[in-house]
Amino acid sequence: MTGKESIEIAQQRAMDRTDQEIITKTIEEGVETAWDRFALQQPQCGFGQLGVCCNNCAMGPCRIDPFGGKTSRGVCGADVDTIVARNLLDDLCVGAAAHSDHGREVVEVLLETAEGKAQGYQITDVEKLTVLAKEYGIKTDGRDPKDVAKDLAIGILEEFGTVKNRLQLSERAPEPTREIWKKAGVMPRSIDREIVEAMHRIHMGVDADYVNILLHAMRTSLSDGWGGSMAATECSDILFGTPTPITSITNLATLSKDKVNIVLHGHNPLLSQIIVNTAEDAELKRLAEEKGAKGINLVGMCCTGNELLMRSGIPIAGSFLDQELAIATGAVEAMIVDYQCIFPSVPATASCYHTKVITTSSKAKIIGASYMEFNPENAVDTAKSIIKLAIENFPNRNPDRVRIPERPMKLMAGFSEETIRKALGGSYKALIDAIVAGTIKGCVGIVGCNNPRIKQDYGHITLAKELIKRNILVVETGCSAIACGKAGLLVPEAASLAGEGLASVCKLLGIPPVLHMGSCVDCSRILVLAANIAKELGVGIGDLPIGGAAPEWYSQKAVSIGTYFVSSGVYTVLGIPPKIFGSSNVLNLLADGLKGITNSAFAVEPDPVKAADLLEAEINRKRKALNI
Numbered sequence: 001m002t003g004k005e006s007i008e009i010a011q012q013r014a015m016d017r018t019d020q021e022i023i024t025k026t027i028e029e030g031v032e033t034a035w036d037r038f039a040l041q042q043p044q045c046g047f048g049q050l051g052v053c054c055n056n057c058a059m060g061p062c063r064i065d066p067f068g069g070k071t072s073r074g075v076c077g078a079d080v081d082t083i084v085a086r087n088l089l090d091d092l093c094v095g096a097a098a099h100s101d102h103g104r105e106v107v108e109v110l111l112e113t114a115e116g117k118a119q120g121y122q123i124t125d126v127e128k129l130t131v132l133a134k135e136y137g138i139k140t141d142g143r144d145p146k147d148v149a150k151d152l153a154i155g156i157l158e159e160f161g162t163v164k165n166r167l168q169l170s171e172r173a174p175e176p177t178r179e180i181w182k183k184a185g186v187m188p189r190s191i192d193r194e195i196v197e198a199m200h201r202i203h204m205g206v207d208a209d210y211v212n213i214l215l216h217a218m219r220t221s222l223s224d225g226w227g228g229s230m231a232a233t234e235c236s237d238i239l240f241g242t243p244t245p246i247t248s249i250t251n252l253a254t255l256s257k258d259k260v261n262i263v264l265h266g267h268n269p270l271l272s273q274i275i276v277n278t279a280e281d282a283e284l285k286r287l288a289e290e291k292g293a294k295g296i297n298l299v300g301m302c303c304t305g306n307e308l309l310m311r312s313g314i315p316i317a318g319s320f321l322d323q324e325l326a327i328a329t330g331a332v333e334a335m336i337v338d339y340q341c342i343f344p345s346v347p348a349t350a351s352c353y354h355t356k357v358i359t360t361s362s363k364a365k366i367i368g369a370s371y372m373e374f375n376p377e378n379a380v381d382t383a384k385s386i387i388k389l390a391i392e393n394f395p396n397r398n399p400d401r402v403r404i405p406e407r408p409m410k411l412m413a414g415f416s417e418e419t420i421r422k423a424l425g426g427s428y429k430a431l432i433d434a435i436v437a438g439t440i441k442g443c444v445g446i447v448g449c450n451n452p453r454i455k456q457d458y459g460h461i462t463l464a465k466e467l468i469k470r471n472i473l474v475v476e477t478g479c480s481a482i483a484c485g486k487a488g489l490l491v492p493e494a495a496s497l498a499g500e501g502l503a504s505v506c507k508l509l510g511i512p513p514v515l516h517m518g519s520c521v522d523c524s525r526i527l528v529l530a531a532n533i534a535k536e537l538g539v540g541i542g543d544l545p546i547g548g549a550a551p552e553w554y555s556q557k558a559v560s561i562g563t564y565f566v567s568s569g570v571y572t573v574l575g576i577p578p579k580i581f582g583s584s585n586v587l588n589l590l591a592d593g594l595k596g597i598t599n600s601a602f603a604v605e606p607d608p609v610k611a612a613d614l615l616e617a618e619i620n621r622k623r624k625a626l627n628i
C-alpha cells in the first residue's frame with residue numbers, strides 16, 4: 001500500500017489529525033487495530049443485528065426468520081418480540097451491572113477510608129458528604145466526617161441489596177417524574193435486585209411479554225442512573241473532590257518525547273487517582289531521571305481519563321478507539337488498566353512495541369498483560385510499584401519507532417452540576433430566564449462511545465456543532481466529551497461557533513458552549529442537573545426542553561444510559577441502531593409508545609445533522625407545551 005493510500009484510509013477512519021497520523025503509522029507498520037478487525041468481520045450477521053437470534057438455552061441457538069418464513073418461534077416457542085426484548089434487557093443489564101459494580105467499589109473504599117483502612121485516601125469534599133448524609137437522614141452536626149462517611153457508605157451499600165427496597169438518590173428526581181415511575185410500576189427498588197431480577201426474567205420460561213420485559217428494562221436502567229452510577233459519582237467526589245473548571249490538553253500529542261509516558265485507561269478513579277498523587281513522589285522522579293527521562297508524564301484515556309481530567313487536569317490522550325493508537329506511537333512505557341472498554345487485544349498491540357500492559361482488577365485480567373492487583377489497603381504501594389515498572393521500561397523505548405504527533409488541543413473541563421449551579425449564582429434562575437427568553441433554546445446531553453461503524457468522532461463533533469449553532473447548550477460525558485475536546489469545542493473561544501444567544505451567555509460566563517461533565521457514570525450529573533432545573537420550574541424532567549444523544553455508542557452501558565435518560569423523560573437519539581429492528585412491536589414501543597408514559601422516546605438517526613433536526617424539533621415541542 002502506498003503512503004498516500006494509508007493516509008486516505010486514516011482520513012476515512014478518524015476526524016482528528018493526530019489520530020490520522022498514528023492510524024497511518026499502524027498501517028505502515030502492519031499493526032492491527034479495531035478498524036482492521038471490523039473490516040475482517042464483514043459482513044456481520046444480519047440476524048444478530050436485528051436482535052432475532054437467541055442463545056439463552058441448550059435447546060437453541062434459535063433464530064427467527066425476519067421475512068416471515070417458517071421459523072417464527074424458537075424451540076421453546078418464544079416469538080420475535082420476546083426474543084428481541086429479552087436480548088435488549090440482557091444488554092442493558094450488563095451495562096447497568098458494569099456501572100453499578102464500579103459504584104459499589106467506590107462506596108466500599110469510602111467505607112474503608114472512614115475506617116482508616118485505605119491507604120492514601122481521604123475525605124476531600126466534606127460539603128458534599130454533608131449534603132448526602134442529610135439526604136440519607138444521617139446526623140452531621142458536631143460529628144467527625146469519618147463517622148458520617150461510615151454511616152453514609154453503609155446506607156448506600158444497603159441499597160445495593162434488598163434491605164430497604166428504596167433508592168434514596170432516586171428521590172432527587174422531581175415529584176412529577178417519580179409519579180410517572182410509580183404509575184408505570186418502574187420505581188427502582190435496589191441496585192443489585194433489579195439486575196438479578198432481570199437475569200431471572202430472561203431465563204427460558206419466565207417473562208415472555210415484551211411490554212413487561214421492557215418495563216423492567218426501564219426499572220433496571222433507573223437503578224443504574226439514579227442508583228449505582230450516581231453513587232459512583234457522588235462517592236468519588238467525596239473522596240477526590242467535586243470537579244470545578246480546569247484547563248488541560250488533549251489528543252495523542254499529550255504524549256511526551258522525553259518523559260516516561262503512562263496511560264491510565266479504564267473507568268474507575270480509585271487506582272488512577274492514587275497513581276496521579278503518587279507520581280509526585282520525589283524518589284520516583286529521581287528514578288525517572290536516572291533512567292534518562294525528563295520526568296513522568298501521566299495521560300488519561302476513556303473514562304478513568306475523564307475522572308482525572310475533571311479533578312486534576314491530567315491531559316487526556318484520547319477515547320475508546322485511541323487505546324491502540326496511543327501504544328502505536330511507540331512512546332508508551334505502560335498502559336495501566338482497571339476495567340471496561342479495554343480491548344482484550346491490547347497486550348498484542350503492546351507486543352509490537354516495548355509497552356507494558358498492567359491489569360489491576362481481579363475482575364479484569366487479560367492474557368499477555370502483567371497483573372498487579374490493586375487493593376485499597378495498599379493502594380499507594382501498588383501505585384509506586386506500577387510507576388516504577390513503567391520507569392524501568394523507559395530505556396527499552398526504541399526512538400526509531402517513536403512518532404508523537406505535535407500540537408495538543410487545549411480544553412476546559414470540570415463542569416459538575418454543583419459548579420454549573422454556582423457559576424449561575426446558586427440557582428438555575430438565570431439559565432431558566434435565558435431559556436424562557438429563547439436566548440438559549442434548550443439543552444442536549446451528548447454521551448457515549450466511538451464505534452468503528454462510523455468515522456471516529458464525526459457523529460459527536462457534527463452533532464455538537466449543529467446544536468450549538470442553533471442556540472442549544474450541549475453537555476457531554478465519556479468519549480463524546482473527549483471527541484469534542486480534540487475538536488476544540490471545549491474552550492470558551494468555541495462560543496464563536498455558537499448561535500448569537502448561546503454565544504452571548506458563554507462569553508458572559510467565560511464558558512465553552514459544550515460543557516464537559518465527566519465520565520460515563522457522570523451521566524448521573526446530567527440527571528441531577530435536569531432534576532434541579534425541573535424542580536425550580538415545578539415540572540417533571542419530561543417537560544423540559546432538553547434531549548439526549550449517543551451518536552457513536554457501542555457499549556451495553558450506553559443501552560442502560562439511553563434507557564434511563566428516556567425513562568427519566570429525556571428524548572434520546574441514537575446514531576447506531578440498537579439490535580431491536582427485528583421486532584416492530586419492540587421498536588414501536590420504544591420509538592413511540594413510551595411518549596404516552598414518559599413524554600419521551602428513543603429515535604434512531606445515523607446522520608448527525610438530521611439528529612440535530614430531531615432534537616431541535618423535540619425541544620421546540622416542549623417549549624410550546626411550556627408556553628415559551
Ligand code: SF4
Binds near residue numbers: 056058059060073076
Ligand atoms: Fe431457543 Fe427458547 Fe432456548 Fe432461546 S430460550 S435458545 S428461543 S429454545
Ligand code: MSK
Binds near residue numbers: 319
Ligand atoms: S469509555 S463506555 S467507550 S463512552 Fe466510558 Fe467511552 Fe463508551 Fe467506554
